[in-house]
Every structure is written in C-alpha cells, then in structure tokens.
Amino acid sequence: MPIRHVLHVSDLTDGESAELGPLLRRTSAAVTAAMNPEQVYVCLWSHADAVPGHLHFVVQPACRSDMTRYNAYGPVLQLAMSEAARVPSEAAVEEVCTRLWAELDASG
Template identity: 60%
Template sequence: MSRGAAARSPCLACELADGRAELPGGTVLRTALWTVEHCVGPLGVGTLVVKPLRHVTGVHELTGAEAAELGPLLSRVSGAVREVVEDCEQVYVCLWSHAGRVPGHLHFVVQPARTADLDRHDAYGPALQTAQFAAGEAPEPGAVAEVCERLRGLPV
C-alpha cells in the first residue's frame, strides 16, 4: 500500500507512484515528499503531473513541509517543461483532484501549451484541455519516454 494509504478504493495516482501500474516514461523526479511523472491522459507530450507521495485529496491536507516544497517545485518543473518542449508558448499549471466526482489524489498538471495543439484544437486554457480529452488521443509512448529522458537531464 502507498504512503498514507488507508482502506479506500484503488488510487491510480498511488499505483503509478509506487509501481503497481505502468508509468510511461518512468518517474521524472522524486523528492522525499513529491513525485513528478508524465501524465497518462490525452493532454499531450510533455504534460507532467506533480503529486504528493502521500495520498491527500486537497491542498488543505498538505503538511507544512509538503506545502513549503510545492511552490518552488512547480516553478522548477514549469521551467523545465518550457525548456524541453518545442513550440511551447506557455506552461499551464492547474490543480486536479477529482475522479468520478469523488475527491481523489491531489495532483497538479503542468502542461505545455504548444502552438500546434492550440491551432489543431482552435482552443487554449481549459478549452484546450477539454478538446484534448474529447479527442482522446494519448501521446506516443516513445515520444513520452524521450521527453521524460530529456527532462531528467535537467537540474529540476
């Protein structure tokens, strides 16, 4: 069982973090409190998830140490995405923590807003994410592995 896990429904975020589920690209970065992984959904190559190793469902549940590490970590990860992902106009950072309308494992999505994606979907911001989910196209595993390897090479 993952850190902080109690008797509850299976948690994909915990399963990805502790190796019970396949994680395309592998772990990009892990600290004592947080992990950074490539998103397993259709949000495009270079979209990362920053999540606490401990299962929590809201920012209000973070410990002082987790909260203190969060801001600098999101800043570094966003900068790395901007540096590694070609055609990146902006980096979106948003909090997600629902699964089936039930609060789930807290995670921050760090998504490159690439010109090609903005043009293809004729959308930006939350509308881009909605369009990408509607299209349902997961990134090519080889491209995910390549971008993760490039990100691991940076001082994140």
Template identity: 65%
Template structure:
C-alpha cells in the same frame, strides 16, 4: 458548510490511480521523472499531450488543505522548477499549471498538471486554456510511449 478533515491514514489510497502509478501497479511510460521528499513528478497518462507532467504528493492527499507544512514548503519551488524544465524541453508558448483532483466526480488524489501549450495544439483543437484541456480530453489522443520515454529522459536531464 463543513470543514475539510484529514483522514486517519491518508498515506495509501485504495483503488487510487495516482497511488497505483507510484507503486508500480499500473503502466507508467517514462517512469518517475523526479522524486523529492514529498512529491513525485511523472508524465501524464491522460490525453493532455506530450510533455505534460503531473506533480503529486507521494502520500494519498485529497485536499490541498491536508498538505503538511513540509509538502507546502516544497510545492511552489517544485512547480516553478518543473515549469522551467517543461519550457526548456518542449519550447511551448505557455506552460499551464493547474490543480486536478476529481475522479468520477469525487475528490481524488490531488495532482498539479504542468502542460506545455503551443500554437500547434491550440490550432489543432481550436481552443486554449481550460477549453484546450477539455478538447484534448474529448479527443482521447495519447502520446506514443516511445515519445514519452524520450521526453522524460530529457526532463530528467534538465531537472538534474
């Protein structure tokens, strides 16, 4: 089994949706919610529900093993801080935090999904945990842009 190697220049991912969103080359309702030295927080553009955000490195990184010491140092506290904000703004029963990193079956720009999970969604989709995410993806229900803008504004206030 081969090891993971760091690309010569992993700062830009050609054709990478995550990179395109950060660069403003694709529509991003709500815009950046928060940006740190190494990470950006944006509302999820996928069908994972209102208030679901993505925490991703500002440079193109495909494997957690490629994170720098600085990125790693920021990650845990940032995920906790963003989870608190999502909890406060969305008031779910639980907040899921999981790594997503595949695009078309190929490893892509890593991103941590921070998703509010409430009883309404669990009842609507008849699922919870990973099965809830799969069901939401298959249903292809996207939040309205105006709602995303409002939630992002509230998240920005909480994240200060």
C-alpha cells in the same frame, strides 16, 4: 517521507507546502526548456468519477500548434485534447521524458 493522500491543498503540512512551490517551478521550467511551449499550464485536479480522491497537479505545455489544431486555449484546450484521446507513441514519450530528466538534473 512516505506518500500520503490529501484532498485539499489546505491539508498539506507547512513542510509539504514549502516544497510544493519550488517543485512546481522546477517542473514548469523543465517543461519550458524541453518543449518550448507558448505557456505552461499548472492545474490542480482532484476528482475521479465525481468524487474527490487526492491532489493531482497537471503540468502541461500549451503549444501554439495545439491551440491551432483544436481552436482553443486554457481549460477548453485541455478538454479538447482530452476528448481527442490522441496517445503519443511509446518512443515519443520516452524521448520527452529523457529531455525532461536532463533538464531536471541540470537544475539540481
């Protein structure tokens, strides 16, 4: 299926909508298994430079250590982490990706 850009969840086809829930569930489960966070945030973002672009779903582990470090949770935690602009090393990203792929492969 070709990739297409949509601005709103309501623009998804019935088939795309039917695939979205299981995909977000599988992805969230993989993040939970690989990272052991307290919670997994699933958020929808669309704007870039204050203009709707297309849908982006953010699946973010919310770890107690981050909540403590930034003294925040929920959207405020996401904002604080973004503003801190802490970028993990390439090796750390690769290690997490390897764990996530293993979890996704195991879940079928």
